[in-house]
Amino acid sequence: MNRHNEMEVSFLSTPENEAFARIVIAAFAVQLSPTMTEITDIKTAVSEAVTNAIVHGYEGTRGMVTMRARIDGTSLALEIADRGKGIPNVPQAMEPFYTTHPEQERSGMGFAVMQTFMDEVEVRSTPGSGTSVCMRKRICPEQAH
């Protein structure tokens, strides 16, 4: 099946919008007839990326977070982008347990969670101009449902 659809939504980097982003992506992804597990995986990955944008990208300031999603056939491609301060060392930031905020009990597991629950995760960041997290998940065909 050659299903194709796209969406884009932008919202302020306020923590209340973490739940908003999860609801939006779940509503969009439902067209792929995912299992409950697949929906939860996608919501969790989005929650991590949006939290990173709020906590690290805009650290103490406010800006807009943009979530783009695209359905191509049986796969969901996602991008969570901010125009915050960027990540100076992406490979280091992606190491499990690496956190710049241990005093806030941040676990440093955000990227590891995204990599566990999605099939592909790619991070592009430019210090001073922002970060973009691109992820992809293939949804198993419907016979399993």
Added chain:
Amino acid sequence: MLQSIRDGDSMIVRLAGELDHYCAQSVRRELDRLISDPGIRWLILDFSRLQFMDSSGIGVILGRYRQLRDRGGQVGVVNMNEHVSRIFRMSGMGRVIRNLDRKEAAQ
């Protein structure tokens, strides 16, 4: 949001709703209040009503674990669903937080 019951040196807390970065601070504050009595040695978290958790939950649980460990106590969990179990396994939390479902009845 949290229901709790004390049983001797244990505080049993039923988490509900969603445990993300937004909710983490209030959950952390409430759990700290519930275990502030030094007589509490066990914090048992019941996940049966929790609808969502991301890595913010890992920080909350490990933070409480460190507090209780320092006074000779532990954190245990019951009624984890498959999603929370996966987060436990991938984060290594399963090595320090006791999953009580297998051994004791989740009352």
